[in-house]
Amino acid sequence: MKVELRGIHKYFGKNHANDDINLTIPSGTIQGILGENGAGKSTLMKILSGYFHADEGEILLDGKPVRIASPAAALQAGVGMLHQDPLDFPPMRVIDNFLLRASGDFFPNRKHAAQDINLLMKEFGFSIDPETYVDSLTVGERQQLEIMRLLFLGARVFILDEPTTGISAAQKAKLFETLKKFPEQAITVIFVSHKLEDVEKLCDRVAVLRQGKLIGEMGREQGKPFDDKGLVKMMFGKEAPLAPRQTHSQERSVLRLENASMEDARLKIRDVNFEARAGEVIGLAGMEGSGQGTFLRACAGLIRTVGGKVQINEKDLTGKSYHVFKNQGVEFLPAARLEEGLVPGLSLTEHFQLAEKSEGLFINQERGVKLAQERIASFNIKGTPVSAVESLSGGNQQRALLSLLRTPLSLVLIEHPTRGLDIESVIYIWGKLKERCRQGSAILFMSSDLDEVLQYSDRILVFFNGKVSQPLDAEKTSVAKLGEMIGGRGWDNPTA
Amino acid sequence: MKNTRFVNFGFQILAVVLALIVTTLILAAVGANPWDAYKNIYAGSFGSFEKFTDVLVAWIPLLITVAGLLVTFSAGLWNIGVEGQIIMGAIATTWIVRLLQDTTTPPALIITLAILAGMIGGALWASLAGALKTFGGVNEIFGGLGLNFVATASTIWLIFGPWKRPGVASIAGTESFNESVWLPTMGDTRLSLWALGLAILSIVIVYFLLQGTYIGLRLKAVGKNPKAAYLLGVPTWQYSMMAFMLCGAFAGLAGAMQVMAVYHRLIGSISSGYGFLGLLVAMLVNYQVIWAAPVALFFAALNIGGIQLPIILKLDSSITGILQGTLVLFVLMVEGVRQKFMKRVGEKQ
Numbered sequence: 001m002k003v004e005l006r007g008i009h010k011y012f013g014k015n016h017a018n019d020d021i022n023l024t025i026p027s028g029t030i031q032g033i034l035g036e037n038g039a040g041k042s043t044l045m046k047i048l049s050g051y052f053h054a055d056e057g058e059i060l061l062d063g064k065p066v067r068i069a070s071p072a073a074a075l076q077a078g079v080g081m082l083h084q085d086p087l088d089f090p091p092m093r094v095i096d097n098f099l100l101r102a103s104g105d106f107f108p109n110r111k112h113a114a115q116d117i118n119l120l121m122k123e124f125g126f127s128i129d130p131e132t133y134v135d136s137l138t139v140g141e142r143q144q145l146e147i148m149r150l151l152f153l154g155a156r157v158f159i160l161d162e163p164t165t166g167i168s169a170a171q172k173a174k175l176f177e178t179l180k181k182f183p184e185q186a187i188t189v190i191f192v193s194h195k196l197e198d199v200e201k202l203c204d205r206v207a208v209l210r211q212g213k214l215i216g217e218m219g220r221e222q223g224k225p226f227d228d229k230g231l232v233k234m235m236f237g238k239e240a241p242l243a244p245r246q247t248h249s250q251e252r253s254v255l256r257l258e259n260a261s262m263e264d265a266r267l268k269i270r271d272v273n274f275e276a277r278a279g280e281v282i283g284l285a286g287m288e289g290s291g292q293g294t295f296l297r298a299c300a301g302l303i304r305t306v307g308g309k310v311q312i313n314e315k316d317l318t319g320k321s322y323h324v325f326k327n328q329g330v331e332f333l334p335a336a337r338l339e340e341g342l343v344p345g346l347s348l349t350e351h352f353q354l355a356e357k358s359e360g361l362f363i364n365q366e367r368g369v370k371l372a373q374e375r376i377a378s379f380n381i382k383g384t385p386v387s388a389v390e391s392l393s394g395g396n397q398q399r400a401l402l403s404l405l406r407t408p409l410s411l412v413l414i415e416h417p418t419r420g421l422d423i424e425s426v427i428y429i430w431g432k433l434k435e436r437c438r439q440g441s442a443i444l445f446m447s448s449d450l451d452e453v454l455q456y457s458d459r460i461l462v463f464f465n466g467k468v469s470q471p472l473d474a475e476k477t478s479v480a481k482l483g484e485m486i487g488g489r490g491w492d493n494p495t496a
Numbered sequence: 497m498k499n500t501r502f503v504n505f506g507f508q509i510l511a512v513v514l515a516l517i518v519t520t521l522i523l524a525a526v527g528a529n530p531w532d533a534y535k536n537i538y539a540g541s542f543g544s545f546e547k548f549t550d551v552l553v554a555w556i557p558l559l560i561t562v563a564g565l566l567v568t569f570s571a572g573l574w575n576i577g578v579e580g581q582i583i584m585g586a587i588a589t590t591w592i593v594r595l596l597q598d599t600t601t602p603p604a605l606i607i608t609l610a611i612l613a614g615m616i617g618g619a620l621w622a623s624l625a626g627a628l629k630t631f632g633g634v635n636e637i638f639g640g641l642g643l644n645f646v647a648t649a650s651t652i653w654l655i656f657g658p659w660k661r662p663g664v665a666s667i668a669g670t671e672s673f674n675e676s677v678w679l680p681t682m683g684d685t686r687l688s689l690w691a692l693g694l695a696i697l698s699i700v701i702v703y704f705l706l707q708g709t710y711i712g713l714r715l716k717a718v719g720k721n722p723k724a725a726y727l728l729g730v731p732t733w734q735y736s737m738m739a740f741m742l743c744g745a746f747a748g749l750a751g752a753m754q755v756m757a758v759y760h761r762l763i764g765s766i767s768s769g770y771g772f773l774g775l776l777v778a779m780l781v782n783y784q785v786i787w788a789a790p791v792a793l794f795f796a797a798l799n800i801g802g803i804q805l806p807i808i809l810k811l812d813s814s815i816t817g818i819l820q821g822t823l824v825l826f827v828l829m830v831e832g833v834r835q836k837f838m839k840r841v842g843e844k845q
Contacts, residue, residue, distance in 0.1 A: 322726070322727070323729060323731065326729055332727060334723075334727065339721075339723065339724075340721075340723045340724055340727060341724055341727065342721070342724055343716075343717045343720045343721040343724045343725060343728075344720060344721060345716075345720045346713075346716065346717060346720060350713060350716075350717075351728070353710070353713055354713060354714065354717055354725070354728045354729075354730065355728050355729065358710040361709050361710065361711070362708050362709055362710075363708055363709060363710055363713065365708075404728070
């Protein structure tokens with residue numbers, strides 16, 4: 001099935017997520033969509049698969065304009081999307097997952113469905129027991145299940161959103177093998193990824209998105225590889241000129257990891273050895289979900305390490321809770337400001353009272369208001385002591401979060417310190433953070449903005465699929481080099 | 497600002513009017529004269545001094561329960577198990593009295609110990625719901641509901657089993673306590689000024705706890721956003737547990753008052769549904785401690801006034817329950833409408 005996107009625009013508030021996207025994908029091709037986080041890839045795919053509506057533009061399937069009102073309508077038109085998190089029902093059996101969304105009679109025909117499943121499995125060489133429960137399957141098997149279900153429901157265009165995250169190498173090989181059979185049946189595959197390597201192995205053509213715009217397209221001549229450098233340049237744009245940096249790094253160790261291993265639902269990070277010194281800024285680079293979030297939370301004691309040691313200020317805190325870390329001068333600032341960082345419904349004053357050490361049983365309201373006024377002034381927060389935190393703008397919420405940090409601190413761990421903020425706030429917040437470094441705090445932060453990582457870090461750790469690089473000297477590396485590494489290339493010689 | 501307050505007040509009046517209309521329609525539907533019914537409810541509650549003291553007798557356990565529930569509400573917990581906590585308080589109180597009343601222990605000491613035992617009993621029972629939630633991942637609504645059944649069954653077992661009256665075991669309850677350990681009542685009325693004092697003290701304590709202390713602030717933070725509260729350094733599960741136990745202690749006190757000041761024995765329906773009624777009041781006042789006392793008084797008056805209906809109008813007294821229920825539903829609904837309305841106004845400006 002041929003897919004044409006014409007003049008697609010999508011706004012989220014002021015954010016122009018898709019800016020005039022024109023893309024034609026011939027029938028039976030495997031099309032790669034590359035781009036860093038927030039480039040607009042997922043938005044575009046969700047428009048094509050009916051989850052979002054484009055504010056402007058039209059979609060043509062096999063040359064006919066279609067209106068895709070919902071995911072169900074998309075599937076009816078032949079467009080199926082395989083999401084990053086499989087959209088299935090883990091507590092139910094495989095066969096029930098099939099039957100659930102197949103339209104049909106009032107009484108489902110289980111026998112018929114089981115035959116269909118077995119037929120599909122034979123065709124693609126999968127082996128999943130239809131009577132098994134979905135939550136006992138691996139992510140890779142759930143993907144296979146989802147692929148079969150979409151085929152079963154008649155999809156002729158397959159959208160896969162970051163399908164290779166969290167599956168094993170063998171499952172990935174199987175997946176690619178399966179996908180490569182699709183063009184024979186004139187099924188079009190759209191493969192969304194930030195991994196250059198995967199795109200190279202699989203795709204016939206690549207389109208690159210950056211900041212909501214389609215930057216360029218590249219086809220592959222028979223048997224020849226893609227132009228790597230060209231793709232990286234398209235993904236990340238310019239090589240940023242570096243501002244003069246100041247470093248406040250001291251000798252004293254504030255964080256030491258010895259053979260530390262940690263894991264979340266998808267990734268395992270093994271045997272990390274790392275030391276952060278007082279006054280140092282460490283940037284964690286990597287695509288979302290490559291392990292840097294887990295790493296940051298493990299350094300805060302929010303996730304227990306599964307092996308090795310975590311030392312704060314030369315004290316072994318392995319396995320201790322966040323509050324023990326906090327007593328050693330560690331603070332964690334989450335990216336989800338209103339969800340995790342602040343308490344909606346409480347005022348700024350109440351936040352300061354919560355964060356400070358309490359003196360006695362009763363709250364001294366006068367002192368609280370005075371404290372709030374001081375902090376509001378010194379952090380330039382646009383709000384009053386009685387303002388509820390949810391009434392503040394994003395930038396001011398971030399300032400409020402920073403103003404809650406106690407003094408002195410050994411280690412500040414920050415998820416996306418400036419995500420979604422205007423440039424004025426970004427500069428202000430980094431000014432405040434550098435002030436902390438001067439006072440001897442070390443800062444570890446993760447960011448998907450490579451320019452930010454390069455500009456403010458002393459050293460950089462790159463994460464890719466649970467692998468952690470050796471610390472890179474920020475002065476000796478570049479956006480292009482980082483871009484390659486977070487895409488999974490150039491890991492053989494990471495210190496270069 | 498002034499305008500907003502006026503609009504808010506208007507919405508609240510609207511809720512009361514809507515609740516009255518529905519109740520009136522129901523009264524009319526069963527063939528009663530609504531006006532007569534309301535008049536009798538009023539006469540039955542505020543009609544005479546004696547009637548009013550009866551209202552206060554009902555107000556005491558209700559207000560104490562609401563005081564406790566405001567603590568759990570602030571911590572974001574739906575302590576449905578409050579009913580069982582009242583019952584367990586009553587059982588613990590009865591146990592201490594039965595243990596000590598025939599010894600030489602001074603009556604004042606017995607009363608004090610019995611009341612304390614009631615509070616501890618309620619708190620421990622509440623800690624079960626808390627532990628189920630914290631360590632077992634059981635939602636406090638389900639845990640509390642289950643524990644309520646266990647508590648009710650325990651009273652029945654005690655009344656018909658170990659604590660049955662010599663000769664005839666009956667749902668009417670255990671043997672009455674010695675009169676020396678009854679809480680003294682005022683004149684000919686059933687009202688104990690001691691119990692009244694404890695009820696008022698309870699709500700005052702909760703007022704200051706929630707408005708002016710670090711404990712109250714942290715409870716609110718845990719209730720509104722446990723993740724952020726944890727990152728800000730509040731030991732969250734300990735505070736949830738504490739909220740449960742505080743509420744349980746107040747509920748136990750309410751149970752103790754029912755035993756010591758009203759029935760002087762353990763009866764089958766010792767909680768008289770004050771736990772559930774307390775939940776309605778707590779929802780209605782929406783975390784505002786100041787409103788708890790008057791609203792609880794109004795509900796108590798409806799309960800007592802409703803007793804008149806079967807006697808005089810041959811109506812079922814559950815009509816006051818309908819009025820209470822619709823009132824809460826309409827207040828919650830109107831609050832939702834108000835928020836949408838204010839948002840729309842806010843967007844227009």
